[in-house]
Amino acid sequence: MSASEASSHRLGRLEVHWLAELVRRHETRHGPLDDDEANAQARKAGPDFGARVLQRAALLGARMGWCDAVVRWHGRARMLLALALLLALLAGFAAAAGVLGDGGRPINVVRAVGGLLGVHVLSLLLWLFGLGLQGRMGGGPGRGGLLGRAWLRLVGVLDRSQAAADLPAALGSLLARGRLAAWGIGAVSHALWLAALLGAALGVLVLLATRRYGFVWETTILPAHTFISLSAALGALPAAIGFPVPDAALVAASGDAPMLEEAGRRAWAGWLLGAVVVYGVLPRLALALLCAGLWQRGLGRIGLDVSLPGYARLRPLLMPDSLRIGVSDPEPARMPRPQRHAAAASAADDVIAVALELGEDLDWPPQRSGMPWQDGGRIDSREQRRTLLERLAARPPARLLVAVDARQTPDRGSLGLVADLADRSAAIKVWARTAGRPAARLPQWRDGLARLGLDGALVEDEAAALAWLEQAGGEG
Incomplete structure (x- = not known):
């Protein structure tokens, strides 16, 4: 039994809601806690947003000594x-x-x-x-x-x-x-x-x-x-x-x-x-x-009042569209590598940036300063993924920047989509967005891209990502 389970099993209905209110008040005054691991665990608590908030609060409460x-x-x-x-x-x-x-x-x-x-x-x-x-x-x-x-x-x-x-x-x-x-x-x-x-x-x-x-x-x-x-x-x-x-x-x-x-x-x-x-x-x-x-x-x-300040920012973290879609089959031993057909066959000079399952607290699109590029928008649903893949298959871009939320664990669906996007673009970079805070999931993103054969494709700095996107030519 983990420390959080050992602490939370002693708490009743009042105490669990008490912890949620304590965490909400603390984060409202002092800013978000380092909650990547807690968010990942909370997403397993069930489909209800309130249940995930309570599970997250129990995990953070155990870590902070509040339990x-x-x-x-x-x-x-x-x-x-x-x-x-x-x-x-x-x-x-x-x-x-x-x-x-x-x-x-x-x-x-x-x-x-x-x-x-x-x-x-x-x-x-x-x-x-x-x-x-x-x-x-x-x-x-x-x-x-x-x-x-x-x-x-x-x-x-x-x-x-x-x-x-x-x-x-x-x-x-x-x-x-x-x-x-x-x-x-x-x-x-x-x-x-x-x-x-x-x-x-x-x-x-x-x-x-x-x-x-x-x-x-x-x-x-x-x-x-x-x-x-x-x-x-x-x-x-x-x-x-x-x-x-x-x-x-x-x-x-x-x-x-x-x-x-x-x-x-x-x-x-x-x-x-x-x-x-x-x-x-x-x-x-x-x-x-x-x-x-x-x-x-x-x-x-007693229940959660999810309209209170502090809970709204948790919804995209605890209820991301990719997790709502779900993955039913097990992860294969080896991820399929993109064939990079577009790298040799691209005749278009398009430069595109898209946001893949980006949290709502992260702005999109970023401010443009140099060479004009196209905004592919936020890609969250299956329909949006299918539309983007069809668009790129018809006209592969010269450069494609994919912004991801590095606070979330990369699942097989996300990495598979990145592989499909890489196969439909001449050059690709993955921009890891972290909301200005250290993200514990960066090594997992780096390892996942390496398994796709995209070593070195991960960019953490915003200026470097936009500079690559707006350069005059070449993959960089």
Whole structure:
């Protein structure tokens, strides 16, 4: 197994698209990577352009260390989430102990409910408000939640390596499509709140089971029926699922003195624990499951936006016409050599230049500066090849310059066409275009032309190629 396969097999659907976005952003800012080998391998990934882009990104990601950085990011994310859940559970237990106290004083039920649920209710309302605001503004990257964003930021802070520097920005750009960010970070945020509220409920249950508390409500200006109505309203849902709650007489009696009777203490204890479970634990559990489900659903629909800058230039490299045509039979042991009939029989003085399967990012035709010559155009399809061969067979040119994309591996079809063109021209040169970058395929082009008997026909320099094409006479 290659290094790229060893790295990429650990990556899921999100991670592979994450790598593609990372590669796209890097090449948009810093220019194309040396991708000849990756492009050649990616063209074997299947007929779909998106699949080839993902395969190319996985290969480049393995080479640049980005695959390993993504795997490390996931490991840190899981570790920090487990640690944060544990801390949230302990924090919730500590909050319950702080609110209930040591039993030396009666519990003010209103302050106890506010202390256990107040911040939770406020954060939940802010999350719902932010989600609704995001919907009215037409989507965009979701904010998720305070705890979720803090967790995400901490994950990024723990890895300062060069390979991981662009991971958060690429992930944010990828998740900005739809509401994936909102659902993912929201699921983490609700899970952390759920752990804290479970810790609080566990703390209330343990302390009420091991200590004797009295319950009271106190006021200076509010009438007693206010607390009777409040306790009845908050106790309705807990009572519906079996939690004991105080009746109106017990609530009224608790305002005059701490409720110390056994039945009254049980009723208030059930009311307090039921409020934490029903208004704290259950909503967070439901929202965590909902966000997690929407996150998984969104992951199943995630895909490449090939209209983004950076992908357009890859299409001619990953989807060249010659590869779409395909070659079904195996390469012969020896390539046929051109007979060079035109070299002895040419009576025309035509000078022609053609572009053979040239990438769309390479301009054609080149600027003319000397002797006029004919532009044979881009030759990509079978029909264009047939038309060119018929034209040259009828009137062989004195000189023929064939421009090729040296970033692509020369296949048997390309070399065979060069042999046919050489047979129909008095003199031929092959101009290896490289887009100004070193091309690893030049030796393969040179070897392939040598097998055709065209040693020395390869020209790498543009000035030399055009000078040969525009010279006054002779093969050169």
